[in-house]
Amino acid sequence: REDRGRSPQRDFHILFVPRRSLLCEQWLKEQGVLGSFIHREQYSLDLIPFDGDLLSMESESAFKECYLESDQTSLYHAAKGLMTLQALYGTIPQIFGKGDCARHVANMMIRMKREFPGSQNSVFPVFDTLLLLDRNVDLLTPLATQLTYEGLIDEIYGIQNTYVKLPPEKFAPKKQGEGGKDLPTEPKKLQLNSAEELYAEIRDKNFNAVGSVLSKKAKIISAAFEERHHAKTVGEIKQFVSQLPHMQAARSSLANHTSIAELIKDITTSEDFFDNLTVEQEFMSGIDTDKVNNYIEDCIAQKHPLIKILRLVCLQSVCNSGLKQKVLDHYKREILQTYGFEHILTLNNLEKAGLLKPQTGGRNNYPTIRKTLRLWMDDVNEQNPNDISYVYSGYAPLSVRLAQLLARPGWRSIEEVLKMLPGPHFEERQQLPTGLQKKRQHGENRVTLVFFLGGVTYAEIAALRFLSQMEDGGTEYVIATTKLINGTTWIKSLMEKLEPAPL
Amino acid sequence: MSRVRADEEEYWHSSKFRAFTFDDEDDELSQLKESKRAVNSLRDIVDDDDDDLERVSWSGEPVGSISWSIKETASGSTSSLDGRDSSPQKGSSSYAALPKQASSYSLSSLFKGEGFLCATQLCLSLSALTDTGVKNYAPELRRPKAEYKDYSSDWSPKDTVRRMQRGKVCSLERFRSLQDKLVLLDEAVAGHDGNVITAVLIFLKRTLRREILFRELEVRQVALCHLIHFLRETGEQKFLLDLLRFLDRTEEVALSQYREHLNIQDVEKRREFLKGCIGLPFSAEDTSHIQDHYTLLERQIIIEANDRHLEMAGQSELFRKYPRKASILNMPLVTTLFYSCFYHYTEAEGMFSSPTNLKKTFKIPDKQYVLTALAARAKLRAWGDVDALLTTKNWLGYTKKKAPIGFHRVVEILQRNNAPVQVLQEYVRLVEDVETRLNLATKYKCHDVVIETYRDLKDRIQLTAYKCKVERGSAEEEKINSILNNMVRNYCF
Numbered sequence: 001r002e003d004r005g006r007s008p009q010r011d012f013h014i015l016f017v018p019r020r021s022l023l024c025e026q027w028l029k030e031q032g033v034l035g036s037f038i039h040r041e042q043y044s045l046d047l048i049p050f051d052g053d054l055l056s057m058e059s060e061s062a063f064k065e066c067y068l069e070s071d072q073t074s075l076y077h078a079a080k081g082l083m084t085l086q087a088l089y090g091t092i093p094q095i096f097g098k099g100d101c102a103r104h105v106a107n108m109m110i111r112m113k114r115e116f117p118g119s120q121n122s123v124f125p126v127f128d129t130l131l132l133l134d135r136n137v138d139l140l141t142p143l144a145t146q147l148t149y150e151g152l153i154d155e156i157y158g159i160q161n162t163y164v165k166l167p168p169e170k171f172a173p174k175k176q177g178e179g180g181k182d183l184p185t186e187p188k189k190l191q192l193n194s195a196e197e198l199y200a201e202i203r204d205k206n207f208n209a210v211g212s213v214l215s216k217k218a219k220i221i222s223a224a225f226e227e228r229h230h231a232k233t234v235g236e237i238k239q240f241v242s243q244l245p246h247m248q249a250a251r252s253s254l255a256n257h258t259s260i261a262e263l264i265k266d267i268t269t270s271e272d273f274f275d276n277l278t279v280e281q282e283f284m285s286g287i288d289t290d291k292v293n294n295y296i297e298d299c300i301a302q303k304h305p306l307i308k309i310l311r312l313v314c315l316q317s318v319c320n321s322g323l324k325q326k327v328l329d330h331y332k333r334e335i336l337q338t339y340g341f342e343h344i345l346t347l348n349n350l351e352k353a354g355l356l357k358p359q360t361g362g363r364n365n366y367p368t369i370r371k372t373l374r375l376w377m378d379d380v381n382e383q384n385p386n387d388i389s390y391v392y393s394g395y396a397p398l399s400v401r402l403a404q405l406l407a408r409p410g411w412r413s414i415e416e417v418l419k420m421l422p423g424p425h426f427e428e429r430q431q432l433p434t435g436l437q438k439k440r441q442h443g444e445n446r447v448t449l450v451f452f453l454g455g456v457t458y459a460e461i462a463a464l465r466f467l468s469q470m471e472d473g474g475t476e477y478v479i480a481t482t483k484l485i486n487g488t489t490w491i492k493s494l495m496e497k498l499e500p501a502p503l
Numbered sequence: 504m505s506r507v508r509a510d511e512e513e514y515w516h517s518s519k520f521r522a523f524t525f526d527d528e529d530d531e532l533s534q535l536k537e538s539k540r541a542v543n544s545l546r547d548i549v550d551d552d553d554d555d556l557e558r559v560s561w562s563g564e565p566v567g568s569i570s571w572s573i574k575e576t577a578s579g580s581t582s583s584l585d586g587r588d589s590s591p592q593k594g595s596s597s598y599a600a601l602p603k604q605a606s607s608y609s610l611s612s613l614f615k616g617e618g619f620l621c622a623t624q625l626c627l628s629l630s631a632l633t634d635t636g637v638k639n640y641a642p643e644l645r646r647p648k649a650e651y652k653d654y655s656s657d658w659s660p661k662d663t664v665r666r667m668q669r670g671k672v673c674s675l676e677r678f679r680s681l682q683d684k685l686v687l688l689d690e691a692v693a694g695h696d697g698n699v700i701t702a703v704l705i706f707l708k709r710t711l712r713r714e715i716l717f718r719e720l721e722v723r724q725v726a727l728c729h730l731i732h733f734l735r736e737t738g739e740q741k742f743l744l745d746l747l748r749f750l751d752r753t754e755e756v757a758l759s760q761y762r763e764h765l766n767i768q769d770v771e772k773r774r775e776f777l778k779g780c781i782g783l784p785f786s787a788e789d790t791s792h793i794q795d796h797y798t799l800l801e802r803q804i805i806i807e808a809n810d811r812h813l814e815m816a817g818q819s820e821l822f823r824k825y826p827r828k829a830s831i832l833n834m835p836l837v838t839t840l841f842y843s844c845f846y847h848y849t850e851a852e853g854m855f856s857s858p859t860n861l862k863k864t865f866k867i868p869d870k871q872y873v874l875t876a877l878a879a880r881a882k883l884r885a886w887g888d889v890d891a892l893l894t895t896k897n898w899l900g901y902t903k904k905k906a907p908i909g910f911h912r913v914v915e916i917l918q919r920n921n922a923p924v925q926v927l928q929e930y931v932r933l934v935e936d937v938e939t940r941l942n943l944a945t946k947y948k949c950h951d952v953v954i955e956t957y958r959d960l961k962d963r964i965q966l967t968a969y970k971c972k973v974e975r976g977s978a979e980e981e982k983i984n985s986i987l988n989n990m991v992r993n994y995c996f
Contacts, residue, residue: 069735070728073697108695298912301874303837329788337867340835341796344789345762498765 046081047480050162051194053468054461055480057081058161062482063135063454064493066101067353074482075101078453079108081480082130085449090125091430092449096406099134099423101453106132106428113430125432127478128446131403135454137421138398139355142490143315144280145273146459147393149210150192150203152264154458154486162193170259190256198253204462206382206390207261207268214258221251276308280315284395285376286367289320292330300334306343307495309335311487314355319366322359345496353494354422365420372417373401388463400463403450407467407475445476455485660687667691667699675706684711685719692725700729708742717749757783761793770832774800795836795865802864803831803839806856810846821846825883836865837875844879848888870907877913881920889917889926910934914943928952945972950979958986 047055062074082105086092091113097106135142146155157164165187194200198217202210224247231237267273279295282288296312313331317323323331332347350356370376375396377389388404389396405414411425418425450464456479464477485493658666660683663673678684684707691703704726707716720727727750734743740763747756761780767773777797785793807830814822831842843858850857862872873892880888893913894902906913910933917927928949934940937956944952950973957966966983973979 065732069732070724071697071732072695072725073700076695076697079695297870301871301908332788333792334871336792336795337836337865337871340833341792341799342765344792345758348758348789496762 046077046084050484053465053478055081055085055478056484057482058484059482060489060493063353063485063490064349066454067136068349068494072101072104075105075453076108078451078482079105079112082109082451083112085480088123089127090123091432092127092130093125093430093432094129095132095428095430096129096411096426097132097428098402098418098421098425099132099137099453101134101423102132103424103426105451105453106426110428110430122433126447127449129406129448131406131448131450133399133402133450133452134423135452136354137402137423139353140284140315140318141392141395141397141399141460142455142457142485143311143318143355143487144284144392144395145277146391146457146486147206147208148204148391148459148462149207149261149264151391151457151459151462151486152207152268153192153260154484155488156264156267158486158489159192159458159484163189163191165189166260166263170263171256190260196253198250198257202257203458204391204465206385206393207264208382208393210261212383214254214261217250217254218258221247221254225251276312279312281394283316283319284370284392286319286370289316289364289366290324290327292327296331297334300338303338306335306339307488307491310346310350310356310491314350314491317356320359321364321366322357325358328356328358342498343496346494349494349496350491355494369398369417369420372414373398373405375401385466388466390466391459391463397457397460397463399452399456400460400467403448403464403477404467407446407448407473445474447476447478449478449480452479452481455483455490456481457486458484660690663687664690664694664699664703667702668694668696675703678706681711681715688719688723688726692723697729700726701733704730704733713745717746720746721750753784754786754789757785757789761785770800770804773833774804798864799836799839800833802855802861803834806839806843807831809856836861836867837871840867840872840875841879844876845883848876848880848885873906874908874912874916878916878920881917881922884920884922886922886926890929893930904930904933906933911936911939911943914947918947924949951982954979954982954986961990963987963990 047057050056057074057078059074059077062078065071065074095106095109097103146152150159153159153164157166166189168186168188171188192199192203194203202213205213224243228237228240231240275295279293293312293316296309296316299312300309313323313335317328335347336343347356373396375389375398377387377394377396380387380389380394382390382393387396388400391397402411405411411418445468452460461479464479467473468476658673660678663675663678664687667673675687678687688700688703688707691700694700708730711719720730731743731746734740734746740759744756744759747753747759757780760783764773764776764780767776774797777793777800780793781790781797783793810822810827810831813819814827817823825845827846831839834842840858840861843856843861847854847856848858850860852859852863854860858872858876861867876892877889880886880892893904893906895905896902910930913930914927914934917930924947927947928944928951931940931944931947931949931952932955934943937960941953941956943949944956950969953969953972954966957969966987970980970983973983
């Protein structure tokens with residue numbers, strides 16, 4: 001309103017992204033400024049492409065809304081996004097799903113298709129299968145610390161819309177002879193996606209395997225630059241010069257990632273990281289999940305960041321199918337006494353989401369699930385992995401295992417285990433217009449779109465990519481989700497906001 | 504209804520809320536064409552799958568969004584208006600996620616990649632398909648609607664919901680009977696679009712008596728959840744609590760009410776509020792936590808007042824040497840304990856500010872207590888107190904050093920506070936695990952401990968090797984030498 005008075009010539013426009021909401025407009029009305037906007041539009045972004053095989057709605061509150069508040073609006077938008085996708089890439093003939101939200105999305109998709117018959121198009125189907133997975137089918141995976149290169153970057157520094165901000169010290173250009181006195185103070189911002197060759201190569205590797213790739217690359221690039229000494233004829237020199245930009249880009253890319261890897265290594269070699277990881281792996285392999293854990297207690301006593309504590313206790317709870325009442329009460333008391341009683345609200349949310357709850361029914365299902373689905377693999381090979389468990393150095397993400405088993409040999413072989421996981425599992429078929437039925441050539445891969453309802457981690461994405469490039473895997477995966485998450489951002493979205501919102 | 508208009512233009516373009524009449528005013532069209540055009544330029548593309556003849560009436564124009572009209576009638580006045588607040592938006596067509604545009608923009612420019620709305624790959628990929636399949640399911644994109652459509656026919660609840668889903672303005676006022684309203688709600692729920700459901704709920708909230716609304720929502724879970732979410736977002740606490748009470752969701756009532764305390768900045772008021780929360784129907788565990796929260800704040804207020812007084816009086820040396828960096832109000836319990844161990848360590852149990860009082864009142868476990876007290880005394884370099892904390896007397900009067908947290912932790916804390924080596928040494932010596940003990944002793948240069956440990960292990964080699972770590976001619980070197988000699992002697996026999 002002030003602005004308006006100041007410059008009556010100016011036009012104010014507002015664009016709602018991703019969509020206009022009633023509440024927003026109401027609030028604007030209350031402020032008395034809604035009418036000041038000449039244009040009020042919405043720019044509908046349902047699924048945003050993040051990379052060649054990755055789509056995200058970037059809806060932060062989707063998990064909280066669906067599982068805490070039973071508000072399934074974001075699922076409606078997911079369904080709409082899927083309809084758009086089908087309009088562009090063809091009707092998906094087979095839909096599999098596990099979870100209440102998955103069921104709901106599938107129902108909406110079928111209904112939308114029925115209600116708008118004009119949407120039949122003549123696009124050859126690109127996707128053979130759609131797999132809808134509720135996040136709460138696998139609450140474990142996001143809680144564990146990711147160990148892939150990209151996963152670690154996200155865990156430590158946070159990747160926002162493919163950009164990461166890093167401490168600038170290691171990226172200061174080294175000038176000859178100078179002591180680097182003018183250190184940049186702005187964090188270094190880098191874009192990370194598969195367009196960068198080196199990044200595409202190392203992003204999904206276990207971090208311990210990255211060093212050797214970088215050093216190999218360094219040798220190759222050095223050798224390439226040495227070529228200039230061998231170029232004798234004008235023609236050879238010209239060829240060398242033409243390749244120069246590419247080589248320089250490769251060299252700068254290598255420099256950046258070497259710096260990033262160093263930064264990460266400082267953290268991963270720290271005692272605290274090691275201790276934390278040890279406890280996580282103990283829980284995931286089923287050791288001592290039913291008692292109060294000393295390391296967690298120590299961390300609370302030393303007042304480590306609350307989210308770290310919450311991740312650990314939730315991990316323990318999930319790996320134990322809920323904690324014994326005494327253990328839970330003990331943790332709760334320590335947390336409230338150390339961090340403040342107001343966190344009762346957050347603890348309540350975590351219980352509601354199924355992350356930190358008392359054990360009901362006295363049975364711990366996790367060992368059965370773990371054994372049947374082979375979630376813990378002792379003989380993991382980080383350098384040359386043969387199984388998806390490399391992304392957590394031993395733990396195979398439950399969600400990806402389910403996808404893997406769906407493709408081969410199918411979910412019928414794990415009926416019993418599926419029943420232990422929350423929500424229904426189902427299969428639907430959608431009619432393809434005649435003539436579009438695709439016959440897969442021998443050796444040609446099926447394409448499956450895996451849609452994570454509630455969030456997905458980079459480690460899970462890496463695991464799916466691993467499956468895609470497996471020799472006789474038979475399936476290629478494209479990943480879609482409501483949000484790209486890591487344990488920290490995920491738990492944060494479930495925490496009660498403790499400061500009154502500034503107006 | 505009277506309203507305050509922000510300016511003339513707004514007035515002209517806004518619509519008055521009227522009872523729904525259908526005045527056939529074709530002749531007005533030409534007069535109002537200009538204004539209509541202005542209005543239309545703000546309209547989104549109107550979905551045209553009904554192939555209606557264009558309705559032209561101006562006065563029968565539907566009101567703005569439901570919420571707008573509700574706010575209008577409810578509050579009685581608003582400072583500015585917009586006449587065309589359309590009801591909740593969805594994608595313009597059934598499935599295409601194309602941005603909506605005012606009709607003044609040409610759509611072909613969108614597809615060519617111009618215009619401020621084309622940024623994502625999705626846009627571009629859609630443009631690639633313009634020629635192939637878009638036409639089938641997004642007809643209006645080919646034919647921008649320049650005319651503002653009017654709705655003067657009676658839409659059934661189902662159709663109303665449909666239209667709202669597509670972002671068209673719909674007046675819900677025509678649904679007067681309870682029956683109609685409920686059908687409308689059920690239709691909205693069946694449509695799954697959260698925005699539409701919320702819009703209908705707002706309408707019902709305004710036009711139904713509370714008891715009826717609550718009763719009807721009790722059997723409609725989805726709508727209920729939406730309403731609760733909505734009430735939380737808009738902060739309508741009272742309504743929310745009434746609803747939860749009606750539903751007998753007592754624990755939620757308690758927690759929702761407790762949540763409010765965060766909005767109270769004044770400590771005294773907050774304390775009063777917390778006191779009021781104690782009787783609420785929390786679960787058994789939570790009740791004790793709420794009780795603790797209240798008691799803690801109550802104590803903190805007393806301590807804070809007292810200490811501020813002390814600090815200002817300037818008499819206390821402790822407060823002068825270590826001025827307080829922050830107030831103790833609203834701090835967690837353990838932080839309060841640390842503060843108390845720091846500034847009020849020797850006070851009698853009867854005083855609220857004494858650590859022992861806190862321990863007793865809040866049943867702080869030994870482990871936590873010792874750890875916190877240790878950290879506080881170490882910070883003050885009160886090594887004597889540290890020692891006393893770790894010494895227990897058994898019934899025979901013998902003292903023994905005991906730590907409920909492991910001596911390696913004790914050493915860590917002391918070292919962090921730059922304890923002198925003699926003090927550190929005492930406790931390193933008590934670390935149970937030999938390897939840890941050696942590590943710590945070597946790290947912190949507690950030579951005596953290293954020597955003694957190697958002696959106990961009868962490790963000649965390490966002991967000899969360690970000689971180079973100690974100063975030449977020092978007492979430690981002598982000690983090593985004598986031990987080594989003893990060892991030799993023992994072997995000889």
